[in-house]
Amino acid sequence: MSLSRRDILAGMGASAVGALAMTSTEKAYAAAHSTVPLQFYGGFASGLRPDQSPPSAAGGSVVWSGLTGKRQVALTFDDGPMPDWTPRVLKALARHDVPATFFLKGINVLRYGTIHRGSVGTHELGNHTWNHPDLARLDYLGCTDQLARTSAIIAQVYGTRPTLFRPPYGHLAGSSLLAAAEQKLTTVLWNVQMNESRFTDKPAGIVASVGNAAQPGSIILGHDTGPRDRLVTIDNLDAIITRLKADGFTFTTVSKLCGLR
Ligand SMILES: [Zn+2]
Numbered sequence: 001m002s003l004s005r006r007d008i009l010a011g012m013g014a015s016a017v018g019a020l021a022m023t024s025t026e027k028a029y030a031a032a033h034s035t036v037p038l039q040f041y042g043g044f045a046s047g048l049r050p051d052q053s054p055p056s057a058a059g060g061s062v063v064w065s066g067l068t069g070k071r072q073v074a075l076t077f078d079d080g081p082m083p084d085w086t087p088r089v090l091k092a093l094a095r096h097d098v099p100a101t102f103f104l105k106g107i108n109v110l111r112y113g114t115i116h117r118g119s120v121g122t123h124e125l126g127n128h129t130w131n132h133p134d135l136a137r138l139d140y141l142g143c144t145d146q147l148a149r150t151s152a153i154i155a156q157v158y159g160t161r162p163t164l165f166r167p168p169y170g171h172l173a174g175s176s177l178l179a180a181a182e183q184k185l186t187t188v189l190w191n192v193q194m195n196e197s198r199f200t201d202k203p204a205g206i207v208a209s210v211g212n213a214a215q216p217g218s219i220i221l222g223h224d225t226g227p228r229d230r231l232v233t234i235d236n237l238d239a240i241i242t243r244l245k246a247d248g249f250t251f252t253t254v255s256k257l258c259g260l261r
Contacts, residue, residue: 047174049140060181062172065191066217066257071248073218074257075100075241076190078128078166081108081115082225085234089224090119092237098251102224103128103166103188106150113157124253126164127151127185136171143179151183163261164188164254188254190221194240196230203232204239211243219254 049055066074075093077100080086086102093100101124102116109116116125129135129146138146147165155161165185167176172187180187192213199206210220222237223230233240244251255261 045136045139045143045173045175047140047178049178055178055182057178057181057184060177060185060187062177062187062189063219063254063258063260064189065215065219066254066259068217068257070250071216072250072252072257073192073214073216073220073244074252074254075220075222076103076166076188076254077101077222077224078103078168079105079108079132079226080224081112083112083115084225085231086112086115086224088234089237090115090123092234092241093123095238096241096245098241099123099253100251101126101164101188101254103164104150104154104162105132106130106146106153108225109150109153109157113153116158120158120160124164124255125154125158125160125162126166126188126254127154127162128166129168132168134169134171135167135176136169136173138173138175140175140178143176144182147179147183147185151185186258186260188219190219191215192218192220194220194222194233196223196232199232200229203236206232206236207239207243210240211247214244214247214249217257219257 075098077089080102081104099122102119103126105128107130119125127147127150130149133146135143135146151162163184163186165180166188170189177187192210194206194210196206199209214220222233
């Protein structure tokens with residue numbers, strides 16, 4: 001499932017038209033999230049370069065899931081590496097001999113990069129920006145810097161450049177799509193989410209929730225650090241993997257699931 005840049009821009013055109021007739025809920029959201037106007041078009045992060053020179057990439061791609069008939073899924077963990085939970089996640093994955101994809105914050109790689117030293121070759125390591133800004137509100141130069149610095153530190157620490165990028169909060173605008181495409185990064189969202197905060201009081205629920213939602217080709221979002229309510233995922237990771245295996249699923253990285261290089 002991928003979109004050409006033309007598709008993406010066409011989709012944005014449709015939502016821009018939709019903005020002319022905002023509902024009251026949308027108006028309230030817009031008021032609550034209003035910010036300093038960006039360089040172009042008063043508040044939306046444009047997909048144009050500031051000097052309006054042409055993009056250096058012909059197009060980019062965005063995936064939410066893999067197009068596969070096989071019962072195969074990709075577990076993904078965002079926001080690490082951090083000493084609190086990342087080692088626990090790695091141990092659980094190793095116990096089940098399961099690969100995953102980790103979307104790393106550059107600043108955490110700088111501080112705690114050694115945690116993933118043994119991951120190269122087993123797990124996939126992707127770019128989750130330097131310090132987790134909302135890229136929907138960041139202009140082209142800001143997005144370019146966030147992605148480039150993070151790819152550089154990942155290359156420096158692990159000897160391999162990432163080819164995947166996950167936007168914090170799943171927030172995207174023209175600027176981040178353009179920056180990712182120009183840096184040859186595939187933008188990766190997800191179609192199944194570990195809804196940690198819904199299951200803090202009933203931990204077994206997260207196993208059923210993820211198990212019931214998984215489909216062939218699912219990209220499953222989790223986190224390997226963060227607020228305590230997310231621990232429910234880590235505490236139940238063995239059970240989640242066991243459930244998915246019992247349902248006939250095997251595990252792979254996002255690049256393999258989506259047939260990327
Ligand atoms: Zn994140």
